[in-house]
Amino acid sequence: MSLVDQMDTVTDASAGSVDRHATTETFESTNPASGAVVGVFPVHDADAVRETVARGRVAARQWADLGYDGRGTRLSAFRGYLARRLHELADLVHRENGKPHADAILEITLAIDHLAWAGGHARKTLGPRKVNAGMLAANHAAYLEYQPLGVVGVIGPWNYPVFTPMGSIAYALAAGNAVVFKPSEYTPAVGAWLAAAWRAAVPDLPDAFQVVTGYGETGAALCRAGVGKLAFTGSAPTGRKVMATCAETLTPVLMELGGKDAMIVDDDADVTAAADAAVWGAMSNGGQTCIGIERVYATSAVYDRFVAEVTEQLRTLRPGSDDAASYGPMTMASQTDVVKRHLADAAGAGARVVRGDADPSLFPNENYVPPTVLLDVPEDNVAVREETFGPTLTITKVRDAEEALELANNSAHGLGGSVFSKSKERGMDLARRMRSGMTSVNSVLTFASVPALPFGGVGDSGFGRIHGEDGLKEFTRAKAITRQRIALPVNLMSFGRPASAADALARVMGMLHGRHR
Ligand code: NDP
Numbered sequence: 001m002s003l004v005d006q007m008d009t010v011t012d013a014s015a016g017s018v019d020r021h022a023t024t025e026t027f028e029s030t031n032p033a034s035g036a037v038v039g040v041f042p043v044h045d046a047d048a049v050r051e052t053v054a055r056g057r058v059a060a061r062q063w064a065d066l067g068y069d070g071r072g073t074r075l076s077a078f079r080g081y082l083a084r085r086l087h088e089l090a091d092l093v094h095r096e097n098g099k100p101h102a103d104a105i106l107e108i109t110l111a112i113d114h115l116a117w118a119g120g121h122a123r124k125t126l127g128p129r130k131v132n133a134g135m136l137a138a139n140h141a142a143y144l145e146y147q148p149l150g151v152v153g154v155i156g157p158w159n160y161p162v163f164t165p166m167g168s169i170a171y172a173l174a175a176g177n178a179v180v181f182k183p184s185e186y187t188p189a190v191g192a193w194l195a196a197a198w199r200a201a202v203p204d205l206p207d208a209f210q211v212v213t214g215y216g217e218t219g220a221a222l223c224r225a226g227v228g229k230l231a232f233t234g235s236a237p238t239g240r241k242v243m244a245t246c247a248e249t250l251t252p253v254l255m256e257l258g259g260k261d262a263m264i265v266d267d268d269a270d271v272t273a274a275a276d277a278a279v280w281g282a283m284s285n286g287g288q289t290c291i292g293i294e295r296v297y298a299t300s301a302v303y304d305r306f307v308a309e310v311t312e313q314l315r316t317l318r319p320g321s322d323d324a325a326s327y328g329p330m331t332m333a334s335q336t337d338v339v340k341r342h343l344a345d346a347a348g349a350g351a352r353v354v355r356g357d358a359d360p361s362l363f364p365n366e367n368y369v370p371p372t373v374l375l376d377v378p379e380d381n382v383a384v385r386e387e388t389f390g391p392t393l394t395i396t397k398v399r400d401a402e403e404a405l406e407l408a409n410n411s412a413h414g415l416g417g418s419v420f421s422k423s424k425e426r427g428m429d430l431a432r433r434m435r436s437g438m439t440s441v442n443s444v445l446t447f448a449s450v451p452a453l454p455f456g457g458v459g460d461s462g463f464g465r466i467h468g469e470d471g472l473k474e475f476t477r478a479k480a481i482t483r484q485r486i487a488l489p490v491n492l493m494s495f496g497r498p499a500s501a502a503d504a505l506a507r508v509m510g511m512l513h514g515r516h517r
Helices: 007-013 016-020 046-065 067-084 086-097 101-126 163-174 188-201 216-223 236-247 271-287 303-315 333-348 401-409 424-433 468-473 500-513
Strands: 026-030 037-042 129-131 140-148 151-155 178-182 209-211 229-233 253-256 261-265 293-299 352-355 372-375 392-398 417-420 476-484
Touching (some): 037 188, 046 151, 046 216, 067 086, 067 101, 067 188, 086 101, 101 140, 101 468, 151 163, 151 216, 163 253, 178 188, 216 236, 271 392, 271 417, 293 401, 333 392, 392 401, 401 424
Parallel strands (some): 178 209, 229 253, 372 392
Antiparallel strands (some): 129 140, 352 372
């Protein structure tokens, strides 16, 4: 029987025995394309969340004791399970989030790849190693290792309900932590499915990965439940609330917040490829992508050709819920109003509006937004400054790539970005100077598919890193150990040291470092 067929069971089982303590309150998740109910889930209250974290703490000790090999075997079983049920999970993502089945497959594929990398690289990145003890402690051996934090709380969004939380879940688990995951109220079924998949794949340690469901209050309860770290992905305003709540218990946080990512199209760019990437980067997933391209700065040498190419490509795009649709509905209905407001503000400020051929009167309901490009929007307009999170793109003509970079960097956000230039040196130089955590040269979003690369932002886009070695270390604490190998006749760190020792030390320091000016 598929996990989807067992959805009711999953619903009850998603939090294990938590339901004994949960309030009787429940909530529904619905299909944004049809309004059909996808599942009914408990609203876990503070007691239920505390109980879940307490169970996670017991599991965390057992999970840590398994060591890298034992955890690696089980993480492989989990990813094998996901790979075998890929279509089943993709169907659920399609129904609950609205994205086309093929896009759901792509999202899950990326998550599985990260799971494999995290499991395969944990020991090398985090395991005990000897480091140079240095001159002052030459008679000691020095060791470094990265130890798990215990239970990691993960609060996830709805736009990539598998890939995004898995960026924290996979790396936290691989680093030896247990995880309690609170999915968005818009995608609880996907979260519950993942936890049920874990229990099926890793039956000897079901509590190493658990899910609690509910609204913001459940998330806030997770912040207060004594987790070792709280990994949050979502909007900056909610991120601030999560940080404030975590501050009550000095719980450290990882913040993956929104973006307003820019693409720079330089004089020598392959304009057709840049247009293709910009349209995909902006419109795929209905633009509900934190690292989606929202602004393009094209130099005057390529602007006209670039706009013509984008306009041409826009024609073919059609939102819908069928397999051939380019993208689905807005997952969160209220986001449609944000997108409309940004479009209206930009048009009111004199922007030219370019739409594809998709006929909005044929859209199944008002949750579908047509692909829209805004030309030459004033830089102080809300459509340029705030995250739109819809299938929209601004294109602005600039003198040259330097002006493009200046405008790209003039943003409170700094998550990802893209540069198109045929010159390797120019492309790399612009990428380095872009104020963002990640930049792809001659493509979009590619950095997210490279498990070895860290993912995270600067400024209002947050701090901390998931993915890669940094992502593994993010869910650990560094542990330093020294072990004396031989006792020296003179011990500087003893009240018994001779009075002359300090002078001798000062002379040695003078010889070693004094010549540097
Ligand atoms: P939020 O930032 O409000 O929610 C993200 C997660 O935080 C959800 O699981 C949410 O739960 C939870 N949450 C909400 N309030 C609290 C709280 N007080 N304490 C702890 N957890 C809480 O995002 P929305 O879903 O409302 O989307 C709003 C905007 O955020 C979008 O328009 C978009 O701009 C941006 N966004 C950015 C994402 C990214 O990838 N960077 C992803 C999603 C959204 P619940 O859903 O139950 O409220």
